[in-house]
Amino acid sequence: MRKQLVSFAILIGLLCAVPPIAYWLDDLFLLSLASRCLILASAAVATNLIMGYGGLISLGHAVFIGIGGYVVGIASHHAFNDGMTWLSNGFLQLVAVLVLSVLVALFVGLVSLRTKGIYFLMITLAIGQMFYLAAVGAYDYGGDDGMTVFAKSRFLGQALSGHYLIYWVSAAYLTASMFLVARLSSSRFGLVLRSAKVNEARTRAMGYEPFRVRLVAFTVAGVIAGGAGFLMANHAGFVSPAMLHWTRSGDLIVMVVLGGLGSVFGPLAGTVAFLALEEVLSGITEYWAIPVGAILIAVALYTPQGVMGLLSRRRNHG
Amino acid sequence: MVDPILSVEGLNKRFGGLAATDDVSLSVPPGTLHAIIGPNGAGKTTLIAQLMGALRPDSGRIVFQGEDVTALATPARVRLGMARSYQVTSLCPDFSVLENVLLASQLRDGGWLSFWRPAIAYPRARSRAMEELSKVGLADRSDRLAGELSHGEQRQLEVAMALASDPVLMLLDEPLAGLGRDEADGMVSLLHSLKGHVTMLLIEHDMEAVFALADCVSVLSFGRIIASGTVNDIRKDPNVRDAYLGTEGDAHA
Numbered sequence: 001m002r003k004q005l006v007s008f009a010i011l012i013g014l015l016c017a018v019p020p021i022a023y024w025l026d027d028l029f030l031l032s033l034a035s036r037c038l039i040l041a042s043a044a045v046a047t048n049l050i051m052g053y054g055g056l057i058s059l060g061h062a063v064f065i066g067i068g069g070y071v072v073g074i075a076s077h078h079a080f081n082d083g084m085t086w087l088s089n090g091f092l093q094l095v096a097v098l099v100l101s102v103l104v105a106l107f108v109g110l111v112s113l114r115t116k117g118i119y120f121l122m123i124t125l126a127i128g129q130m131f132y133l134a135a136v137g138a139y140d141y142g143g144d145d146g147m148t149v150f151a152k153s154r155f156l157g158q159a160l161s162g163h164y165l166i167y168w169v170s171a172a173y174l175t176a177s178m179f180l181v182a183r184l185s186s187s188r189f190g191l192v193l194r195s196a197k198v199n200e201a202r203t204r205a206m207g208y209e210p211f212r213v214r215l216v217a218f219t220v221a222g223v224i225a226g227g228a229g230f231l232m233a234n235h236a237g238f239v240s241p242a243m244l245h246w247t248r249s250g251d252l253i254v255m256v257v258l259g260g261l262g263s264v265f266g267p268l269a270g271t272v273a274f275l276a277l278e279e280v281l282s283g284i285t286e287y288w289a290i291p292v293g294a295i296l297i298a299v300a301l302y303t304p305q306g307v308m309g310l311l312s313r314r315r316n317h318g
Numbered sequence: 319m320v321d322p323i324l325s326v327e328g329l330n331k332r333f334g335g336l337a338a339t340d341d342v343s344l345s346v347p348p349g350t351l352h353a354i355i356g357p358n359g360a361g362k363t364t365l366i367a368q369l370m371g372a373l374r375p376d377s378g379r380i381v382f383q384g385e386d387v388t389a390l391a392t393p394a395r396v397r398l399g400m401a402r403s404y405q406v407t408s409l410c411p412d413f414s415v416l417e418n419v420l421l422a423s424q425l426r427d428g429g430w431l432s433f434w435r436p437a438i439a440y441p442r443a444r445s446r447a448m449e450e451l452s453k454v455g456l457a458d459r460s461d462r463l464a465g466e467l468s469h470g471e472q473r474q475l476e477v478a479m480a481l482a483s484d485p486v487l488m489l490l491d492e493p494l495a496g497l498g499r500d501e502a503d504g505m506v507s508l509l510h511s512l513k514g515h516v517t518m519l520l521i522e523h524d525m526e527a528v529f530a531l532a533d534c535v536s537v538l539s540f541g542r543i544i545a546s547g548t549v550n551d552i553r554k555d556p557n558v559r560d561a562y563l564g565t566e567g568d569a570h571a
């Protein structure tokens with residue numbers, strides 16, 4: 001616990017160092033890249049909750065990023081085109097993201113969480129692609145091409161735009177979601193969730209119904225990813241069906257595995273590693289996914305705890 | 319006669335052509351230790367799995383404290399007061415020893431619907447867990463990872479976990495399996511000290527242990543109870559000698 005607080009202090013220190021460096025280098029692209037990384041990392045934090053702690057590999061988690069993104073996009077569309085400026089209210093949008101994420105998570109969870117392993121993977125994939133196709137078919141909202149977010153979310157008159165503001169909000173959101181998941185993982189709920197991952201029959205024989213515990217985890221993870229989608233739309237100024245394509249869910253899984261399953265800081269480490277690999281390798285070959293896949297296999301075989309495992313060589317739950 | 323804690327009536331379970339449980343009936347009075355012996359493959363673990371709700375019987379009834387639990391799911395049976403230890407150790411190896419036991423002791427101290435406070439920060443569940451760990455002699459190991467314990471210690475942890483959920487009835491599946499002589503003696507005296515406080519259904523290969531502990535012994539062979547009675551009755555029973563005691567040497571094969 002103490003050690004973890006120190007780690008959080010270091011994390012906050014590092015996060016605070018980025019804007020001054022970007023200012024000093026006069027490099028807003030760097031800051032924007034960092035924001036993108038932090039937002040993706042918070043979605044990876046959500047994925048880690050269900051996958052790292054819960055053992056549930058979902059190929060549909062990007063749906064929640066899509067929900068967050070499309071709430072902003074649709075609100076912006078009507079605010080901009082139909083003069084319904086009240087829709088730009090960020091608080092209102094966040095409530096919508098929360099409610100929709102919870103409802104969709106409960107729906108997907110109720111349908112999928114009775115199954116395990118490859119079946120769970122296939123069901124979440126199918127449901128995810130359903131949402132993807134729905135977004136593609138939403139011609140009013142740009143269909144396949146998506147739409148530009150002209151009217152950013154507004155909080156008390158302040159639009160959620162500007163490189164520095166977006167960065168700070170993303171950094172705060174990532175830190176908060178990491179801290180939340182850290183607390184969850186060592187709570188009673190987390191203990192049962194992790195136990196059900198290791199041994200489901202045993203967990204039942206201890207008096208717990210893994211299904212219910214997983215449904216809660218799935219819902220919390222949905223909400224966190226929904227919030228990430230909300231930030232992503234405001235940051236990129238653009239939403240499209242690609243946000244919720246199953247390959248995005250796959251990226252999240254790769255990030256979590258790279259960083260180290262079930263570790264508090266793993267998702268951020270994994271996201272940094274993933275974006276760095278993408279950046280470096282895509283300059284060398286357009287088939288950059290192949291070496292990333294090879295690295296992933298190497299990680300799975302040789303350092304199952306991922307980047308965090310290499311850093312600490314000791315597993316840390318909480 | 320007092321009402322039994324557990325009574326099983328005409329339980330049957332087939333795996334294809336194999337009758338793993340064949341018309342099993344038994345009744346366990348409160349506070350007693352009922353042992354079930356029988357060679358490997360006799361259907362002992364299968365019987366426990368049905369009592370616990372992990373396997374559904376084909377027919378028959380399981381009555382626990384007067385309530386028909388045959389159709390209840392495992393967690394519901396645990397809430398009513400059943401607990402089980404496993405023949406094959408099945409702990410969470412990267413949980414601490416204490417966390418493993420907390421998993422059991424928190425059940426009756428508010429349950430799992432707690433999301434912020436660390437599980438180890440609940441004093442009541444924690445002291446309850448520590449109490450059970452001292453009973454089995456693992457109090458000084460509470461911070462170790464369960465996976466780092468020796469085989470014998472893991473068996474003890476299994477029992478501590480079953481105890482920590484405050485059970486009325488414990489189903490113990492070969493708790494002595496793989497223990498050294500000293501460890502086995504320790505386990506036997508632990509089970510002895512529990513007699514009277516908690517009702518136990520003990521599955522065990524170790525004859526000496528069974529004869530030292532049991533109030534009643536049932537002998538299972540090919541899924542069927544071929545004899546049931548006190549330790550003395552069982553010792554003398556010629557059928558049992560043929561079916562089991564005579565071949566004790568092979569029972570471990």
Ligand SMILES: Nc1ncnc2c1ncn2[C@@H]1O[C@H](COP(=O)(O)OP(=O)(O)O)[C@@H](O)[C@H]1O
Nearest residue numbers: 333336338356357358359360361362363364365
């Ligand atoms: N899930 C199962 N499917 C098919 N056969 C099984 C299953 N579980 C147990 N059996 C068979 O049932 C018999 C009883 O097994 P078990 O209850 O494990 O015996 P014991 O615990 O007395 O050694 C064995 O012949 C075993 O092979």
Ligand SMILES: [Mg+2]
Nearest residue numbers: 362363364405
């Ligand atoms: Mg067995």
